[in-house]
Structures are given as C-alpha cells and as structure tokens.
Amino acid sequence: MIEPPLVSPTGLDEAYRLLAEAVHRPVAGGTDVLVQLAGELGPPPERLIDLWGLDELRGISLDGDALTLGALTTYTEIRRSAVCRDLVPALVEASATIGAAQIQNRGTLGGNVANASPAGDMLPVLLATDAVIVVGSVRGEREVPAPSFWTGYRQTALQPDEIVVRIRIPLIADRQVRFRKIGTRRAQAISKVVLALSWVAESPGVQWRMVRLGLGSVAERPIRATATEAVLDGRLPTSDTADTASVRVAAEIEPINDVRSTADYRRAVTARVLHRLIREAGGW
Numbered sequence: 415m416i417e418p419p420l421v422s423p424t425g426l427d428e429a430y431r432l433l434a435e436a437v438h439r440p441v442a443g444g445t446d447v448l449v450q451l452a453g454e455l456g457p458p459p460e461r462l463i464d465l466w467g468l469d470e471l472r473g474i475s476l477d478g479d480a481l482t483l484g485a486l487t488t489y490t491e492i493r494r495s496a497v498c499r500d501l502v503p504a505l506v507e508a509s510a511t512i513g514a515a516q517i518q519n520r521g522t523l524g525g526n527v528a529n530a531s532p533a534g535d536m537l538p539v540l541l542a543t544d545a546v547i548v549v550g551s552v553r554g555e556r557e558v559p560a561p562s563f564w565t566g567y568r569q570t571a572l573q574p575d576e577i578v579v580r581i582r583i584p585l586i587a588d589r590q591v592r593f594r595k596i597g598t599r600r601a602q603a604i605s606k607v608v609l610a611l612s613w614v615a616e617s618p619g620v621q622w623r624m625v626r627l628g629l630g631s632v633a634e635r636p637i638r639a640t641a642t643e644a645v646l647d648g649r650l651p652t653s654d655t656a657d658t659a660s661v662r663v664a665a666e667i668e669p670i671n672d673v674r675s676t677a678d679y680r681r682a683v684t685a686r687v688l689h690r691l692i693r694e695a696g697g698w
C-alpha cells in the first residue's frame with residue numbers, strides 16, 4: 415500500500431486554498447480511502463487532504479424547513495440524533511445497516527455521497543427525500559440536487575477542487591419514507607439491493623403524491639426509478655397498484671451479475687420488496 419503525502423488544514427478556507435493549488439484526495443473517516451490506497455479501485459491518490467479537523471463540516475441542525483447534516487456527520491451521530499429520528503427516521507434506519515460499529519463510528523455521510531458507490535446505502539434515502547448536496551470551493555458554494563450528483567459509475571458532479579460541505583433534506587408535511595436493504599447478512603454486508611420509497615399523503619386513505627423511489631445496486635449509479643414513481647403517483651396503495659408498480663420497476667432497472675448477486679435476483683427482489691412496502695402502507 416502506498417502512503418501519499420497528507421495535509422491537515424484547520425479551517426475550511428485553508429482547505430479550499432490547498433485544493434485549488436493542487437489535486438488532493440479528501441479523507442473524511444477514511445473507511446473507503448484506505449481501500450483506495452491499495453489501488454484496487456482505480457489509480458491510488460497522489461496527495462491526501464484530511465477533512466476530519468474541519469468543524470465547519472460537522473453538525474446536525476434544523477435549518478428553516480430543512481434538516482441539514484454536515485458532511486462529516488457519522489452514522490453513529492445520525493443513529494443518536496433525536497432530530498433525525500423524529501424528522502427523517504429512514505436516515506437512522508439506513509445508518510444502522512452500514513458496516514458495523516467501527517465503520518459507523520468513523521464513516522461519514524459526506525464520504526458515502528462522494529464515494530459514489532452504486533451500493534452506497536444512504537444514497538437512495540437522499541434520492542427519495544429530494545436532498546440537496548451543498549458543495550464548496552474557493553469559488554464559493556453551490557447546490558446540486560441528489561439526482562444530478564451521481565453522474566456515472568463512481569462519478570460525481572464534483573469538480574476536482576470541490577468538496578461536499580453539507581447535505582440538506584427538505585422537510586415536507588405528511589411525507590412518509592421507507593427503507594429496505596437486502597444483503598447477505600445483517601451487518602458487514604454490501605447491498606444486493608437497497609431501496610427507499612417516499613410519498614406524501616395527508617392520511618392513509620388518500621392518494622399518494624410526490625412519490626420518489628431511490629434505488630441502489632441495480633444500475634451503474636444510484637438512481638430514481640421515475641417510470642415506477644409515475645405509476646404510483648396519484649394512486650392509493652392497493653394490491654392493483656402494487657402489482658403494476660412491481661412489474662414496472664422490474665422492467666425499469668438495469669442490474670448486473672456480480673460477485674454479490676445475479677441480475678435476475680436483483681430484479682425479482684426489487685419488485686418483491688416494493689410490492690411489500692406498498693402492501694404494508696395499504697395495510698392489506
């Protein structure tokens with residue numbers, strides 16, 4: 415394993431300046447970067463910049479009508495956050511499925527976002543909640559809606575000198591969010607399929623609006639299944655709706671065969687899990 419030079423800025427402005435001067439690979443918790451150092455996932459980094467000391471990237475707060483999480487927020491912090499549990503419990507559920515305690519103590523939400531794995535477990539939740547990724551550089555901050563952030567296999571909308579600063583999740587009245595991860599084990603398992611479904615309905619007997627379906631491990635990047643969302647929008651969670659939506663999602667996704675699963679399994683499981691979520695919501 416190579417050991418590239420590492421700089422440790424003490425403030426965000428200093429970090430931006432260093433990133434503008436030369437390309438550095440950011441290190442947050444380091445749980446993915448350590449794997450990258452082995453050079454098994456593309457060329458290893460030439461220079462590292464340690465973000466861990468940047469307090470500007472920390473904290474969970476209510477910010478008007480949005481929940482804001484600093485890029486360095488760890489899974490353990492999300493799991494312990496009463497605000498997350500009250501307002502977006504799917505964030506807490508998803509965090510609880512990541513790795514095991516060691517990874518949850520050190521791994522960060524911003525790292526999951528920037529690492530851009532198609533199997534990143536938090537990413538479907540961010541897609542289903544219309545999250546906005548706020549990125550920064552010497553040029554200032556800009557906002558990237560989650561569906562535009564992951565642009566291809568392990569590719570993001572980040573420029574080489576930009577970092578993820580925070581993630582903002584708009585809070586929408588009467589929104590429900592459900593999360594499911596299918597892996598080989600309950601811990602230390604990379605997803606075979608990961609799914610987050612959200613909808614807005616004032617009461618259980620009311621038609622769904624603003625349906626979002628975020629999916630991981632079924633395409634080259636985390637995706638929203640917009641054709642399936644269209645099937646669900648304006649409908650009640652009936653058995654007909656569930657049948658139609660599960661057929662549609664199986665046709666919409668493009669899973670692959672790999673060491674963790676087959677494309678056929680992923681397609682079948684995605685359809686079944688979606689069916690089950692709709693059934694649970696409909697109470698039938």
Ligand SMILES: Cc1cc2nc3c(=O)[nH]c(=O)nc-3n(C[C@H](O)[C@H](O)[C@H](O)COP(=O)(O)OP(=O)(O)OC[C@H]3O[C@@H](n4cnc5c(N)ncnc54)[C@H](O)[C@@H]3O)c2cc1C
Nearest residue numbers: 442443444445446447512513521522525526528535577578
């Ligand atoms: C044993 C093990 C189990 C794991 N289990 C899971 C799992 O169940 N589910 C899952 O989704 N992931 C899992 N992971 C992957 C990893 O832990 C997560 O993706 C984690 O969120 C990465 O966060 P980090 O802070 O450690 O990122 P780092 O390793 O520090 O960085 C990850 C990538 O993002 C970049 N980066 C980090 N922060 C920023 C930023 N603020 N701005 C710009 N770029 C940035 C880095 O340059 C790097 O390319 C596992 C990893 C290990 C080693």
